[in-house]
Amino acid sequence: MKICFYQRLAISLVAVFMLVMIACFYSTNELQKLTQQEAEQKLHIGLAEHLVRDNPLLKEGVYDYDALGNLFHSLMILGPNFEFYYLDPQGKILTYSAKPGKVKAKTVDIGPIKHLIGDNRSFPVEGDDPRQLGRHKIFSAAPVYNDDKLQGYLYVIIGGERYDSILASLKNSQSMREIAIFLVVGLMLLLVALLVMFKYFTTPLRRLSDDMEKVREADFHRDQVPRDLAVWNKNSHNEVDRLGCAFTDMLTHIDNQFEQLSKIDTQRRVLLADLSHDLRTPLASLQGYIETLALNGETLSKQDRDHFVDVSLKNAKNLKHLIDQIFELAYLEGGQVTLHQEPFPLGELLHDVAAKFALDAQNKNIQIRVIPNHFEYHVFADIGKLERVLTNLIANAIRHTPQKGKIDLAVAIHNDKLRVDIRDTGVGISDKEIAFIFDARYQASNTEKDTCSHAGLGLAICQKLMALLNSDLTVESKLGKGTCFSFELTLVNSNALAH
Known part of the structure; x- marks a missing residue:
């Protein structure tokens, strides 16, 4: 199946448009996610440090893990967006705020915690999510000391499991669906508008292509080309119009050259016929006199023989003159002449x-x-x-x-x-x-x-x-x-x- 230029452009445009739309959606979503994470982490960066500094269970070291677990549970009720974990210096989870069985991991990577606590911060910093292996989330963390000795870390996940479930339900809400539909419809209308514009701009190209096909089918003979060829505006600044004018001028020039070549060919044939006659006349006369001399030379008088020789010589000179002119004209027309000026x-x-x-x-x-x-x-x-x-x-x-x-x-x-x-x-x-x-x-x-x-x-x-x-x-x-x-x-x- 042959696909025209507009169809190829339309298919390419739709493909590129879809790829760009997917890339933009993905990039926007990721950028929004990173921006939101950075803002939330910066907003709650000091949460763990304040809890360690102000809470008696953490301020002087941790001795009662059950009491600390109850504290974490109470804090989680007040702030359902957070999940609280207490880790030993190696990252082992000692107690947490979640219900039993919810925490899948037993240890947390200490590297991101040290990076966040250190001076060289680059937000957002993500750490291990104990509720799901392999998943990472933003967090707040602070060291817990006992007599200036590191006893462990307070590890606070920002945006816990409950937060994720609420966010997922919001994404599936009616308003979000309406926004998504609005965006999709808007993008589709934009795509249709682009296709219409493409059709408008490619129509002259299609007309020019049709004209070229008609000329090719007519074997480049202008008199056999249909008269419904497109009319192009010579004063237009449109490149396709200028290309169409150039094509029309080229077609006219080719047609004129065909006519000129045909005329020259006719002239050459007439010239050859006339020259053949002009050459044959002195040649026939020369042949006749020479044959007469050959057959009857002994019976002719000296005066007749001299006359026959003079006439033969004159015809030979005329013949040479004609041949010289023919060669000279051929050299001039062939451009084989060298000038010495x-x-x-x-x-x-x-x-x-x-x-x-x-x-x-x-x-x-x-x-x-x-x-x-x-x-x-x-x-x-x-x-x-x-x-x-x-x-x-x-x-x-x-x-x-x-x-x-x-x-x-x-x-x-x-x-x-x-x-x-x-x-x-x-x-x-x-x-x-x-x-x-x-x-x-x-x-x-x-x-x-x-x-x-x-x-x-x-x-x-x-x-x-x-x-x-x-x-x-x-x-x-x-x-x-x-x-x-x-x-x-x-x-x-x-x-x-x-x-």
Whole structure:
């Protein structure tokens, strides 16, 4: 049988409550008993001493035990709370106030008597009860001397047998039963109140547990979870409410991650399919030309053979370029890239990259400028990764810029950083497509066609590289007027360079 959290708490509470109640009752009863004994013993501590000092039968020594027994009997009638015994120095009982046959013991331990008579008293002090073997009671005692010689002890039990019987009858009286019933009822009401409070405080936990069970049964799919989940107060100071809010937020986060993973998985499948097509195209062309050369190489003219070799080489280069991009994107997405950041002059890098594309730009009559043409700014970055970004962006700009266009590499200080803009006067990007240009495999509809095959991975690679350099790659574009890609780099001041 499964026991819920509230039932376990309730059972534990009842068990602990009963144990505490029993312990408190026992401790209170014992403490009350000790307090009462201490008070009575202190009140009657001098009783035996007064009797020895003031009574002729004890003052000068004891010679007539029968007369002393009668005296004890008379004193017991006057004070039924006391029992009187006369002991020899070794503790042997010589005479007493009780009826014959009532006294079971023949001797009394002298140790407690000497302790009480001595100076170092700690109350209550209990001695042997002659009426019942093994039982101890508080007492009063005094030594009896004869010519300065110890003859024995007067031993007075405080709270004798009659006192015990009266006390027992009082405990069984109607008033005591009513008090006991009142206490039990009060304690039971307190227990019920505690159980109600426990139920009130554990109800949110039970609701949260039920919600978790529903989510587990739905296999953590939010769309399959019933809509009757508890609503938690985010502004509450209650820990359970805050825990419920955290659980709801976690469920939403998990659901979003599931959706994102599903979307990424779909994108990967589409990407693999598209890349397979892009790889197959140059590979098929390469295979066709090589097979033609292998089968008909001897019958082809030198000009045809050279043409076939040039086309095959071009397809091989395109194929290598696509494979390199695929591997580069995979490394970036897998976080397997190591940065080597250092300060370096940005102007030199911009002029070097611009010079690398001088021939391609000249073929399309495109002007590439670095603005300003000369500057001394140093930045802190990975020069290899930054060169890769600039290479991709300038190659894109040349590919999408028509004849007699312009490409500017502009540098300016912005918010204590160095802002780099790559602006072109190309075909531009429409507002509908600009949000997707950093997605892998996406190619704008107005892309300039050329003889090279492109997988659409360049901008995705650039964005991930700039993220590694703690910068954002942004884009602004107007259709038919051009595009501007921008990013910011950490500026190194002259003092840092001097050190």
